[in-house]
Amino acid sequence: xxxxxxxxxxxxxxxxxxxxxxxxxxxxxxxxxxxxxxxxxxxxxxxxxxxxxxxxxxxxxxxxxxxxxxxxxxxxxxxxxxxxxxxxxxxxxxxxxxxxxxxxxxxxxxxxxxxxxxxxxxxxxxxxxxxxxxxxxxxxxxxxxxxxxxxxxxxxxxxxxxxxxxxxxxxxxxxxxxxxxxxxxxxxxxxxxxxxxxxxxxxxxxxxxxxxxxxxxxxxxxxxxxxxxxxxxxxxxxxxxxxxxxx
Amino acid sequence: xxxxxxxxxxxxxxxxxxxxxxxxxxxxxxxxxxxxxxxxxxxxxxxxxxxxxxxxxxxxxxxxxxxxxxxxxxxxxxxxxxxxxxxxxxxxxxxxxxxxxxxxxxxxxxxxxxxxxxxxxxxxxxxxxxxxxxxxxxxxxxxxxxxxxxxxxxxxxxxxxxxxxxxxxxxxxxxxxxxxxxxxxxxxxxxxxxxx
Numbered sequence: 001x002x003x004x005x006x007x008x009x010x011x012x013x014x015x016x017x018x019x020x021x022x023x024x025x026x027x028x029x030x031x032x033x034x035x036x037x038x039x040x041x042x043x044x045x046x047x048x049x050x051x052x053x054x055x056x057x058x059x060x061x062x063x064x065x066x067x068x069x070x071x072x073x074x075x076x077x078x079x080x081x082x083x084x085x086x087x088x089x090x091x092x093x094x095x096x097x098x099x100x101x102x103x104x105x106x107x108x109x110x111x112x113x114x115x116x117x118x119x120x121x122x123x124x125x126x127x128x129x130x131x132x133x134x135x136x137x138x139x140x141x142x143x144x145x146x147x148x149x150x151x152x153x154x155x156x157x158x159x160x161x162x163x164x165x166x167x168x169x170x171x172x173x174x175x176x177x178x179x180x181x182x183x184x185x186x187x188x189x190x191x192x193x194x195x196x197x198x199x200x201x202x203x204x205x206x207x208x209x210x211x212x213x214x215x216x217x218x219x220x221x222x223x224x225x226x227x228x229x230x231x232x233x234x235x236x237x238x239x240x241x242x243x244x245x246x247x
Numbered sequence: 248x249x250x251x252x253x254x255x256x257x258x259x260x261x262x263x264x265x266x267x268x269x270x271x272x273x274x275x276x277x278x279x280x281x282x283x284x285x286x287x288x289x290x291x292x293x294x295x296x297x298x299x300x301x302x303x304x305x306x307x308x309x310x311x312x313x314x315x316x317x318x319x320x321x322x323x324x325x326x327x328x329x330x331x332x333x334x335x336x337x338x339x340x341x342x343x344x345x346x347x348x349x350x351x352x353x354x355x356x357x358x359x360x361x362x363x364x365x366x367x368x369x370x371x372x373x374x375x376x377x378x379x380x381x382x383x384x385x386x387x388x389x390x391x392x393x394x395x396x397x398x399x400x401x402x403x404x405x406x407x408x409x410x411x412x413x414x415x416x417x418x419x420x421x422x423x424x425x426x427x428x429x430x431x432x433x434x435x436x437x438x439x440x441x442x443x
């Protein structure tokens with residue numbers, strides 16, 4: 001459809017769809033779009049044309065190793081979630097499909113990670129056919145940053161480490177979460193993992209290799225991150241289980 | 248690596264597969280990868296000009312799909328559009344981290360036929376045909392409009408950047424953006440290209 005000639009900002013719809021507008025224009029159009037049915041329809045229609053441009057490139061087979069890496073990660077996480085949530089799966093089936101699918105798996109997994117991380121680590125460790133040993137380290141979310149049922153845990157496989165967070169509150173306005181590794185007696189080192197959480201409060205963050213680290217902490221920092229933590233940690237994960245060190 | 252779930256999902260729609268992914272089932276995820284991985288990889292390589300960078304972008308997009316399938320909203324497009332949007336966004340993030348001139352060099356590269364290696368499945372052939380169809384629609388645009396659309400979509404250029412780089416009035420770029428995308432929409436409709 002053509003936009004209404006009387007709708008002034010409609011001429012920005014194409015630039016909006018393609019992400020070409022200047023920041024002030026984008027803000028102006030976003031505010032207008034929220035209340036303009038004409039522009040909403042125009043954007044939806046133009047979006048289809050823009051999306052089609054992805055298909056203009058002749059398909060190319062990805063490297064076979066990519067599938068291997070993806071499926072190894074996916075299989076690990078699926079097993080982790082399934083091991084965590086067998087009773088949960090019965091409960092979630094009572095919800096409508098979209099809602100049922102929304103967040104139960106991560107929450108269930110996180111709960112079990114916290115309560116039984118070592119057990120789950122064992123489950124994954126037994127699958128030594130094509131993956132390195134996996135371990136989980138349960139953590140805590142301080143009341144300042146999380147709902148009462150907020151959860152944190154780190155899943156480690158080889159040099160890969162993932163921080164799984166559930167029900168974390170968003171960082172204060174203008175700030176961002178930053179992950180750090182502590183290797184005493186050195187000061188905490190920034191990991192480069194700067195992240196925020198969406199409305200769900202759930203997220204999974206990749207961490208660098210944990211070699212020698214005794215603790216992972218998350219602090220709230222200015223938007224560009226910091227070189228040293230400026231506030232007390234809001235998430236703490238101890239990485240030294242009795243008799244073993246990570247990595 | 249061959250599929251761990253050969254033949255899985257052949258009779259299922261993308262939406263049905265995505266529901267399985269939202270239940271954290273690997274088989275439908277792998278079926279979606281089988282179905283859309285080649286287009287995703289081609290798009291990322293077109294944008295980034297590098298196989299290694301394209302792998303990173305595709306890996307992150309598919310893992311994002313795996314972890315956030317439950318948040319998929321059909322009102323905002325097909326699963327394929329959603330996935331390719333994630334591939335494009337991740338590729339644009341990588342582009343923005345590059346030096347400006349490198350980013351521009353990649354974005355300006357012409358459309359280069361990139362032949363897939365290995366055997367092509369029936370789905371691959373259909374998608375190659377689709378690529379030809381969409382390229383025909385793009386080719387029907389005046390070159391100056393097509394150029395603006397390609398710089399924006401594949402290179403993440405803003406209207407102001409295009410105006411500055413090509414030394415043309417910003418209003419001209421805005422006009423070409425609007426006319427180009429509207430014409431592409433009509434050209435696709437005439438050809439009968441279905442979204443998704």
